Amino acid sequence: MSASATDHPVLDLKEAGRDGAVAPDGVLLPDYDRDGLHAGIVHFGVGGFHRAHQAMYLDRLLRDPDTYAEASRWAICGVGVMPPDLRMRDALRDQHGLYTLVEKSPDGEQRVIVVGSIVDFRYAPDDPEAVIEKIADAGTRIVSLTVTEGGYNIHNVTGEFDPKNPKITAEVEAIGRGEAPTSVFGLVCEALRRRRDRGTGPLTIMSCDNIQGNGETAKGSFGGFARLLDAATGDDLAAWIDAEIPFPNSMVDRITPATTPDDIEALEREHHVRDAWPVVCEDFDQWVLEDHFVDGRPPYEKVGVQVVDDVMPYELMKLRLLNAGHQALGYFGYLSGHRYVNDAATDQPLATFVRAYMDEEATPTLRPVDEDLDAYKDTLLARFANSHVRDTVQRLCLEGSDRIPKFLLPVVREQLAEGGHGEVRRSAAVVASWARYCEGVDEQGEPIEINDRIADTLREYAGRQDEDELAFLRNSDLFGDLVDDERFTAPYLETLRSLKSVGAKETVRSLV
Numbered sequence: 001m002s003a004s005a006t007d008h009p010v011l012d013l014k015e016a017g018r019d020g021a022v023a024p025d026g027v028l029l030p031d032y033d034r035d036g037l038h039a040g041i042v043h044f045g046v047g048g049f050h051r052a053h054q055a056m057y058l059d060r061l062l063r064d065p066d067t068y069a070e071a072s073r074w075a076i077c078g079v080g081v082m083p084p085d086l087r088m089r090d091a092l093r094d095q096h097g098l099y100t101l102v103e104k105s106p107d108g109e110q111r112v113i114v115v116g117s118i119v120d121f122r123y124a125p126d127d128p129e130a131v132i133e134k135i136a137d138a139g140t141r142i143v144s145l146t147v148t149e150g151g152y153n154i155h156n157v158t159g160e161f162d163p164k165n166p167k168i169t170a171e172v173e174a175i176g177r178g179e180a181p182t183s184v185f186g187l188v189c190e191a192l193r194r195r196r197d198r199g200t201g202p203l204t205i206m207s208c209d210n211i212q213g214n215g216e217t218a219k220g221s222f223g224g225f226a227r228l229l230d231a232a233t234g235d236d237l238a239a240w241i242d243a244e245i246p247f248p249n250s251m252v253d254r255i256t257p258a259t260t261p262d263d264i265e266a267l268e269r270e271h272h273v274r275d276a277w278p279v280v281c282e283d284f285d286q287w288v289l290e291d292h293f294v295d296g297r298p299p300y301e302k303v304g305v306q307v308v309d310d311v312m313p314y315e316l317m318k319l320r321l322l323n324a325g326h327q328a329l330g331y332f333g334y335l336s337g338h339r340y341v342n343d344a345a346t347d348q349p350l351a352t353f354v355r356a357y358m359d360e361e362a363t364p365t366l367r368p369v370d371e372d373l374d375a376y377k378d379t380l381l382a383r384f385a386n387s388h389v390r391d392t393v394q395r396l397c398l399e400g401s402d403r404i405p406k407f408l409l410p411v412v413r414e415q416l417a418e419g420g421h422g423e424v425r426r427s428a429a430v431v432a433s434w435a436r437y438c439e440g441v442d443e444q445g446e447p448i449e450i451n452d453r454i455a456d457t458l459r460e461y462a463g464r465q466d467e468d469e470l471a472f473l474r475n476s477d478l479f480g481d482l483v484d485d486e487r488f489t490a491p492y493l494e495t496l497r498s499l500k501s502v503g504a505k506e507t508v509r510s511l512v
């Protein structure tokens with residue numbers, strides 16, 4: 001323990017594992033034997049969300065003496081493959097895998113938990129061979145993923161693994177030359193090859209990303225990558241993966257903004273915990289998981305996870321209401337001058353617009369689901385309005401090229417398909433708000449920072465819309481042939497013109 005500026009003893013998580021470490025008031029330390037944990041899960045993409053969700057559920061299981069023994073074989077070894085993961089490596093290594101989760105309710109209540117379920121972290125470029133061997137080890141029985149929607153190399157229009165992506169083909173060629181794999185696909189495929197050849201047997205690959213059919217998508221991506229490898233090496237790994245590896249689908253939910261320097265300071269000031277990289281999230285959590293595992297799984301159902309046979313209706317509900325709802329709030333919110341999600345969500349015309357999108361356009365495309373949808377939507381708007389979580393509009397506007405096609409355009413396509421109601425006025429308006437945002441200058445003439453892996457392309461298409469109003473929609477990699485459908489382009493143009501002439505606030509008012 002050291003002292004803070006207020007002379008209150010501070011628990012530094014670097015020291016938390018030592019004998020005599022005392023939890024500050026109101027802070028829950030792991031009260032279980034961490035030396036008895038074995039990593040049975042290798043997780044790629046240890047960011048905010050994994051630490052607020054999957055690792056938290058496992059921590060809950062470990063805290064319960066009735067489930068500790070079973071859960072203790074399922075601790076987590078995190079893996080990062082991207083340069084920003086170096087910071088996570090250092091933070092977790094210094095803190096023995098410990099980090100703080102601060103759960104904030106709409107009324108300002110805070111729950112502060114030091115999570116102990118991550119026991120190891122590897123930054124793959126440091127030692128790819130060690131990562132491969134960790135996955136190939138018989139003690140590893142699940143590989144899980146939160147590598148973002150863009151991490152699956154899915155073509156936006158075909159919805160399939162894109163074998164022509166130059167990064168993918170370059171890695172396959174490099175592996176063919178005997179170089180070490182670098183991506184999640186390369187590392188996992190090599191480990192699976194070793195498991196097959198050594199008779200270790202299969203494991204389960206569990207995606208926890210926000211993608212419709214995330215399990216199916218992961219199966220397509222690993223299978224697609226293995227087929228490219230097979231073509232280069234003459235192996236038949238893809239067939240083994242297809243036959244042996246289960247890829248459960250899941251719906252995952254917990255709003256988790258990126259950690260800010262303020263969050264780190266507030267944790268030390270208010271709760272007397274020094275943590276290099278805590279996580280702040282809302283108090284809500286939900287996980288609906290398909291029970292499709294080859295070599296066991298943690299007893300998640302004992303800590304509130306809904307383990308079901310068919311996840312799809314839950315996924316559609318969440319992606320089309322919450323995530324697409326976030327997109328509806330994000331671009332209009334930014335252009336209206338809001339920088340925090342709670343401010344956008346309490347801007348009444350905008351909230352009414354988002355609710356109308358949910359009711360009139362998304363809800364009719366959902367499948368029957370065992371949830372009270374009206375209550376679910378009410379709760380969503382209340383969650384968006386949680387002012388303590390400090391979720392940023394900028395986070396919602398990240399990587400639109402991964403999100404709009406996966407969250408919103410499926411609603412549009414279903415509405416316009418035979419049997420659909422054809423109701424796309426609000427969805428088209430959201431796409432128009434994105435097109436306006438991608439022009440890169442806000443209504444006050446200030447630059448907008450577009451954080452997207454294809455930001456240049458987006459700016460280029462949006463930059464042409466003064467001469468050609470439909471220019472943005474002509475990016476067929478994102479929109480397919482929507483530009484040719486007047487049922488979509490008419491409301492799209494109406495909103496785009498309105499955004500340019502009267503601005504976002506007036507446009508939203510005219511839409512509700």
Ligand SMILES: NC(=O)c1ccc[n+]([C@@H]2O[C@H](COP(=O)([O-])OP(=O)(O)OC[C@H]3O[C@@H](n4cnc5c(N)ncnc54)[C@H](O)[C@@H]3O)[C@@H](O)[C@H]2O)c1
Nearest residue numbers: 045046047048049082146147148149151209210254255256
């Ligand atoms: N943040 C949330 O509210 C939330 C809620 C539900 C689901 N999710 C899912 O979790 C994902 C991650 O969210 P987060 O908030 O943890 O983000 P984050 O930025 O904190 O972490 C993302 C992690 O993914 C890794 N990653 C990114 N691209 C990758 C790639 N191509 N290959 C391998 N690793 C890659 C990053 O290195 C990082 O470790 C989201 O994209 C979403 O699918 C997030």
Ligand SMILES: O=P(O)(O)OC[C@@H](O)[C@@H](O)[C@H](O)[C@H](O)CO
Nearest residue numbers: 210252253254255256323326396
């Ligand atoms: O993180 P993404 O890219 O899937 O989407 C952005 C947000 O909609 C998302 O993070 C939500 O906050 C989350 O899905 C809530 O569970």
